[in-house]
Amino acid sequence: EVQLVESGGGLVQSGGSLRLSCAASGITFDAETNLAWFRQAPGKEREGISVISGRDGSTYYADSIKGRFTISSDKAKNMVYLQMNNLKPEDTGVYYCNSGLVPSDNWGQGTQVTVSA
Numbered sequence: 001e002v003q004l005v006e007s008g009g010g011l012v013q014s015g016g017s018l019r020l021s022c023a024a025s026g027i028t029f030d031a032e033t034n035l036a037w038f039r040q041a042p043g044k045e046r047e048g049i050s051v052i053s054g055r056d057g058s059t060y061y062a063d064s065i066k067g068r069f070t071i072s073s074d075k076a077k078n079m080v081y082l083q084m085n086n087l088k089p090e091d092t093g094v095y096y097c098n099s100g101l102v103p104s105d106n107w108g109q110g111t112q113v114t115v116s117a
Contacts, residue, residue, distance in 0.1 A: 002026035002104040004097055009111030012087055020082040020111060022097030027078060027104065031055040035073055035080040036100030040110070041093035051100040052080060065091070087115045 004027075008020040022035070029035055034053045040046040050071040051060040059071050070083040080097055094110035 002106040004104070004106065004108035006095060006097055006108050006111040009095060009113045011114045011116065013116050014088055016087050016115070017083070017085045018087065018113060020084065020095055020113075022080045022082075022108075024078040024080065024097060024099075026106075027099050029054045029073070029075050029078050033102070034100040035078075036098060036103075037071060037080070037082050038096045038098060039091075039093045039113075040096070041090070044093075046096065048100060050082060084113070087113075089115045089117050091115050 003025040005023045008018060010018060012018055024035060031054055034051050036048055036051040038046050038048050049062040049065050050069060052071045052073050068086045073080045092113060092115050094112055096107055096110040098104055
């Protein structure tokens with residue numbers, strides 16, 4: 001029943017910006033869960049990079065993106081966004097959304113982000 005649809009990726013130059021969107025269906029974004037962004041860079045495992053709490057809206061950022069990316073959400077619509085600024089080539093990868101607490105096995109297709117030097 002979980003459906004995750006990511007969008008907003010693209011090809012940008014180093015230093016550019018993108019805003020990713022995620023429509024999450026079948027995941028209850030409430031006080032006992034959260035929404036998160038993950039990415040999988042070429043040759044690397046998928047990693048969680050940012051989380052927004054359904055309880056109080058608090059956020060978490062991995063060190064690799066801290067200060068450059070901002071997570072936000074529309075709780076009522078189960079939407080989560082990731083504003084990505086000052087992109088670097090090492091940010092290249094496929095970006096996914098999911099629950100950060102108990103991720104669904106039904107991962108979306110993700111959205112490709114490619115940052116050229």
